[in-house]
Amino acid sequence: MLTNPGGIIAPEDVVGRDGLIASLWKSLEQQSLRISAERRIGKTTVLNKMEVEPEPGWRVSRKDLAGCRSTSEFAGVVHLQVQTFLSSFGRTLPRSRPFANGGPWKKLLEESIGDLFDARIQEKFLFLWDEVPYMLQNIQKAEGPAVMLELLDSLRALHQHHPALRVVFTGSIGLHHVLPGTTSVNHMRAEEVPLLAAEDAALLARRLLIGEEIVAADLLELSNTIAFEADNFPFYIHHIVRALKFQPQPVTVAAARRVVIEHLVHAEDPWELRHYQKRIPDYYQNNSEVVQTILDILVLSTTAMSVSDLLDQLKRRIPFDDRRKLLHILRFMSQDHYLKQQENGAYHIRFPLIGRWWKLSQGL
Template sequence: KFERVRADAALDDLLQRAVARTKDGPLVLFIDEVTVLARNLEREKPGGGDAFLHLLRRFRQEHSGRLATVLSGSIGFHHVSEDALSSVNDIRKVTVGPIRHDHATYLAECLLLGVNVPTTDRHQVAESIAAAAENVPYYIQHLVAGAAREGSVKPDRIAELLAAAITDPHDPWDLRHYRDRLRNYYGDDAPAIAGLLDIYAHAPTPLSVNVTLQFLKTEGSPITDRDQLVSFIERLEQDHYLRRVGDDDCFASGLVQSAWRAMRR
């Protein structure tokens, strides 16, 4: 406890000094993976993550106009605690999704040029890479790397490179983390959540809550309550596994949906 108090005081002092030394314009404070840090603090000691987030909130309020804060993370604040979201309700939330398709195509074309991949038509190959990668730079980089190992590559070869990566037993794109992190995210509910995602992964069209509940009952899922199901669906939307379409839901990413089917067999 003493060490935690000292750490909080040291952080407070550091931030106070940083603001005091900023002469022109506001101080911009970037904290990456703040949610992972807060969650770890919360697991170490209940209330620790919330206390850290409230410290940052107090600091923002005390120095309003002199401090701009960017908090980024690969998991949502709802994974820290039930109260964590209230500590950041003064910050505008921005979802960082795929880039624009024309930008994704340009990125792919630049990467192809950079590694000197022979192609029948570089722009068409880049277009195919961007589409297959769903305009996500991480997947674009992997597809370009795969194309570079091919030698000369044609646009219609890109879909095959994607399929090969998804079924590769060595998991070169680390796609299994979508499955393996469920335990970290949902604890003892992880097996039930995986079964729920199985239903969406094999659905050709978006599913309503009632239809999904019927499938779950047929499968013998421990998720039997409609309100519980809606709560799980909302969390899966927040974690970008699912995407809401009207009152229905489907996988947020076709690429991840294909990978999920492959890894779950």
């Protein structure tokens, strides 16, 4: 097994996702899904494995919608997905074909799904749509928010009309940023791709170290350290192991830790961590300053902080004194995986690695 950070990896090289995938298939028996998770946690990897190794009785088509800039482009993609599926059974698309070259997008969408179910094929069909929020943002910019909502409403109506319709939404932007306060996706079950379990993360590190023929002083200790330093993110594990190929052999635990620090302070930002800062103005607009200051405060704190303590600290640093607004912002920051709230109500930085990077990059 070789390192491939950011690439599509073979399904047999996907570590630690069998339980999650089994439960997603189970949920799909009931309803469509919207899957959220932090960037680089492995959403696309999960979708790809589901596409390549579907459950018996299912056919799957995965599409990355990041490049889809309009409703008619989207309807065209759906039409092609249905066409690929039906043509493998020697079937045609009599209802949607007349709209395939330039008809109204809604008609093309509705009639394509109509063709899918008119064919009465025994096998079930699953649409896997990656980067949906990104497409919705594109559509919002190009055609306006009303059209974007119309698209979601028409997908909801299609679900009501065809109870066997199954789609999965996912993407690297939180759907809540594109659709604040709408209920148009409530018919889809919300699921999360969690981080790899610590032992699976260590197993991934070990398999990569062996695959890359890295000589370790203590393979178990080294793979545990890599997983820990990477916060169990598979993406960073691939990166760390790749960098260790260029270290003097045998590789020590200290060398692995050094590699991580080098990446955190690297001017070229090879792990794309700046993303966690760059998206703040987009996500939080007028509240960006508050969000950044909350991060500054929490990365310097050794313990989780209560809302009152956070408000006190904020007041000392910036002109801000609005407890309700703070609660609202903290909830959003948790949805965006910056923070985690403990059972006693106190907040801390969700991912230590991101916290370390923030501290270094802000010179704190």
